[in-house]
Amino acid sequence: MLKSYQIKRTVQFSEETSVPKEQSNTPEFDILKEDTKSNTEYCQSLMNKLLTVPYAKLPDFFVHHCQIASNPIKWLNKFEKLIAENEDLFMNTANRGRMIKCYTIIESKRKEIEQTTNKKSTKFLIQYINAGCETRCFSFKETRSKANELSSYTDKIIFLTKEKYDYEQAIIDFINPKLPDFAMQCQKEIDHIQHLNCLTNEFSVEQIQAKNAPLPFNKLKINCNINQLVDIYYRLSREMQTNGRPIIEGSINDLAAVIVNSFVDKDGRDLSLDTVRTVLTPSKTDKRPKDHKKIDIDKKE
Numbered sequence: 293m294l295k296s297y298q299i300k301r302t303v304q305f306s307e308e309t310s311v312p313k314e315q316s317n318t319p320e321f322d323i324l325k326e327d328t329k330s331n332t333e334y335c336q337s338l339m340n341k342l343l344t345v346p347y348a349k350l351p352d353f354f355v356h357h358c359q360i361a362s363n364p365i366k367w368l369n370k371f372e373k374l375i376a377e378n379e380d381l382f383m384n385t386a387n388r389g390r391m392i393k394c395y396t397i398i399e400s401k402r403k404e405i406e407q408t409t410n411k412k413s414t415k416f417l418i419q420y421i422n423a424g425c426e427t428r429c430f431s432f433k434e435t436r437s438k439a440n441e442l443s444s445y446t447d448k449i450i451f452l453t454k455e456k457y458d459y460e461q462a463i464i465d466f467i468n469p470k471l472p473d474f475a476m477q478c479q480k481e482i483d484h485i486q487h488l489n490c491l492t493n494e495f496s497v498e499q500i501q502a503k504n505a506p507l508p509f510n511k512l513k514i515n516c517n518i519n520q521l522v523d524i525y526y527r528l529s530r531e532m533q534t535n536g537r538p539i540i541e542g543s544i545n546d547l548a549a550v551i552v553n554s555f556v557d558k559d560g561r562d563l564s565l566d567t568v569r570t571v572l573t574p575s576k577t578d579k580r581p582k583d584h585k586k587i588d589i590d591k592k593e
Contacts, residue, residue: 297340299374300377302377304331305367305370306366306370307361308325308328309361310323310325310328310334311325311360321345321356322356323337338371343387343390347390347393354394365402372398419470421471422472423459425466426463430459432474432478435455436477439481449482449485452485453478456474511553512554512555512556513556513557514555514558515558518567518568519581521551521555522568522571523571525540525547525572528540528589530574545569552564
């Protein structure tokens with residue numbers, strides 16, 4: 293691409309206002325994507341256009357590119373800096389006047405965009421103001437937004453309560469008839485948060501209880517003598533080991549409780565806790581089955 297006005301310095305644009313050739317409807321102002329593969333080429337093309345566009349059409353040139361830019365103020369700021377970095381290109385009498393006009397257009401366009409943005413923002417805010425007094429406006433939309441930014445349940449309730457109190461104590465000069473009463477909305481939001489907090493606490497308690505509750509089951513029936521079953525637990529906890537530790541590790545009371553709570557005899561009757569505890573006592577060898585009646589749990593293939 294022919295560079296009629298060679299720039300000395302570039303500025304890094306966050307967005308480029310170039311368009312594809314097939315979408316170019318204003319060739320006098322357009323910068324083509326095909327001609328700007330890099331930021332340097334884009335800067336060069338901008339300056340070429342700026343210095344060749346007819347003087348009277350400079351305002352239209354800036355309007356055109358501001359309409360393409362998603363952030364026109366930021367784009368204008370970058371373009372203004374690009375001009376300042378290459379003021380040597382404007383040193384002859386004709387171009388010096390062009391440079392001053394560009395600065396004037398940029399400043400005017402920037403103020404115009406800012407004023408338009410502020411008007412839209414103000415109009416948007418006014419429609420959400422519930423009421424106003426001499427010192428402040430009361431907007432529930434804004435109040436709820438601030439409350440939602442607070443992480444603590446307590447902080448939210450305190451903030452909303454204070455907002456409601458400030459409103460009720462203020463001398464109101466203006467009330468928006470299209471919106472509900474500010475204090476009433478604050479109270480509803482307080483009630484809503486408190487209700488959700490109660491539900492959350494209830495669900496948490498239920499979840500903890502469900503997690504800690506024992507699984508439902510029916511006791512298992514044994515078809516051998518009680519002391520034969522208890523003797524298995526005795527040997528697993530006293531005589532048989534793995535890696536130097538008992539296979540089942542626990543006190544006599546714990547083992548007895550497990551057995552009594554898990555089994556019934558062959559007739560479906562509950563086992564006696566005292567009987568089970570006696571069989572598990574090491575000194576009560578006479579209560580455990582003789583060797584030939586013990587159930588073999590260490591049988592080798």
